[in-house]
Amino acid sequence: xxxxxxxxxxxxSHGVIELHASHHVYNHLQNAVTFSNxxxxxxQPYRTAYHFxxxxxxxNVWAPPxxxxxxxxxxxxxxxxxxxxxxxxEANINGSWSGSTTILPGNKPAMLFTRxxxxxxxxxVLAFPKDLSDPYLKEWAFVAQNPIxxxxxxxxxxxxxxxxxxxxxMLPDGKWRVLVGSKTGTTGTSLxxxxxxxxxxxxxxxxxxxxxxxxxxECPDFLPVDANGKAIGVxxxxxxxxxxxxxHDIYTIGSYDVKKDAYMPDVGxxxxxxxxxxxxxxxxxxxxxxxxxxxxxxxxxxxxxxSVEDDSKKDGLLIQWPVCEIKALREKPVKISTKVIRGGxxxxxxxxxxxxxxxxxxxxIHHLRNxxxxxxxxTDPQLFCSxxxxxxxxxxxxxxxxxxxxxxxxxxxxxxxxxxxxxxNKFFVLMCNPTPDKTTYGTFVDVNxxxxxxxxxxxxxxxxxxxxxxKGKNVNTxxxxxxxxxxxxxxxxxxxxxxxxxxxxx
Ligand SMILES: *[C@@H]1O[C@H](CO)[C@@H](O)[C@H](O)[C@H]1NC(C)=O
Ligand SMILES: *[C@@H]1O[C@H](CO)[C@@H](O)[C@H](O)[C@H]1NC(C)=O
Ligand SMILES: *[C@@H]1O[C@H](CO)[C@@H](O)[C@H](O)[C@H]1NC(C)=O
Ligand SMILES: *[C@@H]1O[C@H](CO)[C@@H](O)[C@H](O)[C@H]1NC(C)=O
Ligand SMILES: *[C@@H]1O[C@H](CO)[C@@H](O)[C@H](O)[C@H]1NC(C)=O
Ligand SMILES: CC(=O)N[C@H]1CO[C@H](CO)[C@@H](O)[C@@H]1O
Numbered sequence: 433x434x435x436x437x438x439x440x441x442x443x444x445s446h447g448v449i450e451l452h453a454s455h456h457v458y459n460h461l462q463n464a465v466t467f468s469n470x471x472x473x474x475x476q477p478y479r480t481a482y483h484f485x486x487x488x489x490x491x492n493v494w495a496p497p498x499x500x501x502x503x504x505x506x507x508x509x510x511x512x513x514x515x516x517x518x519x520x521x522e523a524n525i526n527g528s529w530s531g532s533t534t535i536l537p538g539n540k541p542a543m544l545f546t547r548x549x550x551x552x553x554x555x556x557v558l559a560f561p562k563d564l565s566d567p568y569l570k571e572w573a574f575v576a577q578n579p580i581x582x583x584x585x586x587x588x589x590x591x592x593x594x595x596x597x598x599x600x601x602m603l604p605d606g607k608w609r610v611l612v613g614s615k616t617g618t619t620g621t622s623l624x625x626x627x628x629x630x631x632x633x634x635x636x637x638x639x640x641x642x643x644x645x646x647x648x649x650e651c652p653d654f655l656p657v658d659a660n661g662k663a664i665g666v667x668x669x670x671x672x673x674x675x676x677x678x679x680h681d682i683y684t685i686g687s688y689d690v691k692k693d694a695y696m697p698d699v700g701x702x703x704x705x706x707x708x709x710x711x712x713x714x715x716x717x718x719x720x721x722x723x724x725x726x727x728x729x730x731x732x733x734x735x736x737x738x739s740v741e742d743d744s745k746k747d748g749l750l751i752q753w754p755v756c757e758i759k760a761l762r763e764k765p766v767k768i769s770t771k772v773i774r775g776g777x778x779x780x781x782x783x784x785x786x787x788x789x790x791x792x793x794x795x796x797i798h799h800l801r802n803x804x805x806x807x808x809x810x811t812d813p814q815l816f817c818s819x820x821x822x823x824x825x826x827x828x829x830x831x832x833x834x835x836x837x838x839x840x841x842x843x844x845x846x847x848x849x850x851x852x853x854x855x856x857n858k859f860f861v862l863m864c865n866p867t868p869d870k871t872t873y874g875t876f877v878d879v880n881x882x883x884x885x886x887x888x889x890x891x892x893x894x895x896x897x898x899x900x901x902x903k904g905k906n907v908n909t910x911x912x913x914x915x916x917x918x919x920x921x922x923x924x925x926x927x928x929x930x931x932x933x934x935x936x937x938x
Pocket of ligand 3: 644
């Protein structure tokens with residue numbers, strides 16, 4: 433993998449943007465072709481390099497779905513292992529679907545996942561590693577009691593909508609709990625099961641959480657969060673259902689009553705499918721808790737994309753950030769300092785391989801003389817970004833980056849900001865991401881540009897552009913397929929298309 437790294441810090445002052453950038457070349461990674469991280473070749477310009485991608489097919493391989501197995505010590509470089517449940521390939525011939533692992537007492541991993549029985553019904557099965565001393569846990573054995581959760585005429589579970597068990601958690605009564613995604617009619621739901629021994633499971637009379645018209649909940653996760661927002665991760669047990677109807681990953685925050693074994697969403701978090709993790713192409717993610725670094729790590733699926741999806745407005749109450757291991761790919765920081773970008777111009781970031789970049793920047797705004805007033809009727813950031821794009825000039829916006837851009841800007845993926853002034857010294861900051869089909873997506877970023885600046889991190893990897901606005905409060909992942917901006921023909925520009933200059937305070 434060849435890796436070029438850019439560290440950009442954009443500072444808006446006197447109508448100029450100062451650039452600081454770093455630049456690294458990874459010679460030792462140039463020829464590292466592995467199953468997942470192979471170098472994009474002539475016929476595969478869109479193959480990602482530091483985002484895991486399989487050699488061929490969907491990661492959700494439909495032939496039938498299997499549990500492939502790759503291992504990594506840094507979440508960036510992955511080594512392929514044999515298919516995790518190869519030995520059981522016959523039993524799983526009609527497909528092995530999503531599931532989760534729980535670490536049982538004695539450091540014993542237990543894997544719960546969905547498979548199809550001979551009648552093509554969705555059932556849950558349990559497997560344990562055959563050899564706990566094998567660091568890669570290559571071989572797994574099924575328990576004889578499988579399937580351990582299944583639809584019956586009595587339990588009234590829809591056999592075509594019963595899948596993706598969560599990691600289990602134990603309450604003071606000594607019993608394990610696990611959720612399985614499902615739906616009744618159009619009401620998406622998380623079915624609750626309890627067990628003393630992890631093998632025999634009994635369905636609770638109530639569901640943990642469900643609501644009308646949310647569709648099938650795929651890949652739910654249920655986990656505790658630190659109410660003070662201090663800890664990055666908390667060990668197992670709030671819920672994040674995935675909505676199959678819209679292919680968006682959403683979340684809710686609330687309280688879990690341990691005595692009643694019941695979940696109650698907080699005000700503003702009830703029956704709401706617009707609280708998204710990521711406003712782009714991102715679905716069926718799963719989380720795990722990293723006990724060593726005390727972080728919760730989220731791995732999502734950025735499906736190939738060429739179609740348009742609806743987005744919705746919500747301030748980010750959930751913060752996501754690239755794993756710090758990505759920073760290890762950076763070498764020899766190069767800072768491009770004090771590059772001047774006057775209003776209405778752009779500047780190329782020189783000397784980088786623009787197909788593979790990690791950009792970190794911050795716009796600091798100190799004077800807001802020409803800033804536009806925000807109108808109360810602008811409630812739809814999508815519509816607003818779409819109508820204005822990068823071409824309509826505001827007082828001091830738009831400004832941002834043109835990623836995966838061709839030399840003469842016939843094509844590019846823009847990530848940019850628009851800043852408005854509201855009453856009482858408040859600001860509205862809009863982060864916009866136009867698509868190749870000219871539709872633009874936007875979200876309001878919950879930052880005060882005067883005090884905090886406008887931080888933006890963008891990870892570019894051939895056909896993936898991940899934007900983290902407001903230090904991870906707004907995230908947008910997309911798959912883009914430039915036809916001109918490939919290989920050495922890709923460029924990265926910083927632009928400031930605002931009309932007037934911006935002044936810094938002394
Ligand atoms: C797979 O599906 C076929 C066709 O429905 C069925 O005959 C077969 O028994 C299934 N195999 C298993 C192992 O479930
Ligand atoms: C069961 O789920 C399937 C798949 O989503 C759906 O087509 C079917 O209508 C559901 N059946 C009932 C009775 O809700
Ligand atoms: C949320 O949805 C559930 C189930 O669909 C329903 O019982 C409840 O009344 C709804 N609550 C609100 C506030 O809409
Ligand atoms: C949920 O859907 C059912 C059936 O469509 C409807 O009767 C009920 O009023 C809905 N509940 C809420 C809270 O919207
Ligand atoms: C994945 O992408 C393909 C091709 O664009 C599309 O047909 C499919 O519906 C997508 N699946 C999901 C889950 O978004
Ligand atoms: C830059 C970026 O990531 N833009 C994406 C934001 O989300 C929409 C919706 O999926 C994508 O189409 C954009 O490409």
